[in-house]
Amino acid sequence: MHVKTPTHIYDGLDLLSSAVIILDAESRVRYANAAAENLFEHSFKTLANQKLEDLFLNGEHLVDVFGEAVQHRFADKRLDLTLERAGREPLQVHVIVTALDNPDTPVLIELRENVKQLKLDREERLLDQSQLNKELIRNLAHEIKNPLGGIRGAAQLLEFELPERQLKELREYTQVIIKEADRLQTLVDRLLAPHRRPHIVGDVNIHEVCERVRSLIVAEFPVGLTIKRDYDLSVPEFRGDKEQLIQAVLNIAHNAAQALSSRIAEGDAQITLRTRVARQVTLAKVRYRLALDLHIIDNGPGIPSDIQDRIFYPLVSGREGGSGLGLTLAQTFVQQHMGVIECESRPGCTDFRILIPLP
Missing domain, CATH: 1.10.287 (Helix Hairpins)
Incomplete structure (x- = not known):
């Protein structure tokens, strides 16, 4: 049985954020760094000696490129691939295949998640x-x-x-x-x-919007809930419909407060309103130099995994008695400002992110 190729040679690769695997001439894994273990969701002990073609359900093209590398037809080759795995989400990756001057381990493959494409x-x-x-x-x-x-x-x-x-x-x-x-x-x-309702456009200060939402939430949930402000006061004003944006942020914050009911009872519920300026943002395939980056973050139980992909659908709600319209309307209002709402959720942290172009 092969053991991990001498660690002193490849120690530095464990510091990389991109996944790196090194293969022998028969395409068997001889080394995988820490990022590769995370990407494949397996330890090196499990990955060791697996053949490249067994790592993915559709790795034929990658295997062909590996063969070219072994024959030294190129020094390195780059390609974007969607690699499928059994029982897991496909990987959207940028792959760099490098031919090494080592007959025992002739090929190094680096995989970087293609975040932009995702x-x-x-x-x-x-x-x-x-x-x-x-x-x-x-x-x-x-x-x-x-x-x-x-x-x-x-x-x-x-x-x-x-x-x-x-x-x-x-x-x-x-x-x-x-x-x-x-x-x-x-x-x-x-x-x-x-x-x-007509789109009423005027100058919008996003912090006035946040403060209005904060006052409404505090009035309804005066005890057990802390609303933390984390504002970047350099965020400029922009043209928009202030009332629509108040409603959009309020819908998200109110949903968060309702999801925090058990933590409110314990007295440690928290919602954070955070504003930042994002740079070089692509929204709906249009590149913007600056964008408002507004986060509404709560420390609740998280959105149920079975509806996370459908939370912006009308009439979909994770709360008994909910209408399932709040997030649908919020997304509609934000999109009328050429923006988008994204969401990441896990137990203990749900983060709704609103991105809107800035002048």
Whole structure:
């Protein structure tokens, strides 16, 4: 059985953030640095002696490039690949294959996660999803609106026509119909609200937006919840709809506060409002020199893993009794400012990130 190639030769490779594996002439792993162990989610002991073709389900092209490297057809070659693994997410990676002057270990492969491509793909999915959501919401709301009015009107007429002796007995049922019709009408109005209300543009100071949201959350949750400010006061004003942005940030912060109910009871719930300036940001395939980078972070239980990919879909909620519209509307409002909302969540930390271009 092979052992790890003498560590004194490759000690420095463990300091790299990119994954590095070194292969022998038969394409077996002879060395893997710490980043490779993290990327493959296996220790070197498990990776040792595995053949390159066994590491991925679709590694044929990489194996061909390995063969060229063994034959010294190039010094190094770079390529972007999507490498599939059994039971795991595919890896979007930038691969550098280097031919070494060592017959025992002739090839070094470096794999760097292609973060830029991953981000572009994620943003494109979010934009496509948002557009589909808008069409679905508009069509669904209009389809519901007309028959809903008829149902409510019919219930009122029925109540009016009931004989006096039956009115007390049956009025309870007609009132249920009327109240539920009103509740659905309110829901439909909320679905259509972003498309009806004009976009009122003015100068926006994001810290005024955050302070307004903070005051509203503190008023509703006065005990057990700390709202921490972490502001970069150099963030410039920008043109936008202040009320829409207040609603977007409030929807996210209010969801966070509701998710923190158990920690509020214990007195250690925390929401952080953090502002920064991001530089050289690509949003919807457009490059911006500067962008607002606003984070709403909470120390709650995290978003359930089964809905993390769908939290911006309409009517999807991780909370019993939730309407599932808050994040959908927030995403719509932010996208009307040419921005995007991203989310990373794990137990103990959920981070919603709003990016909006700055002048």
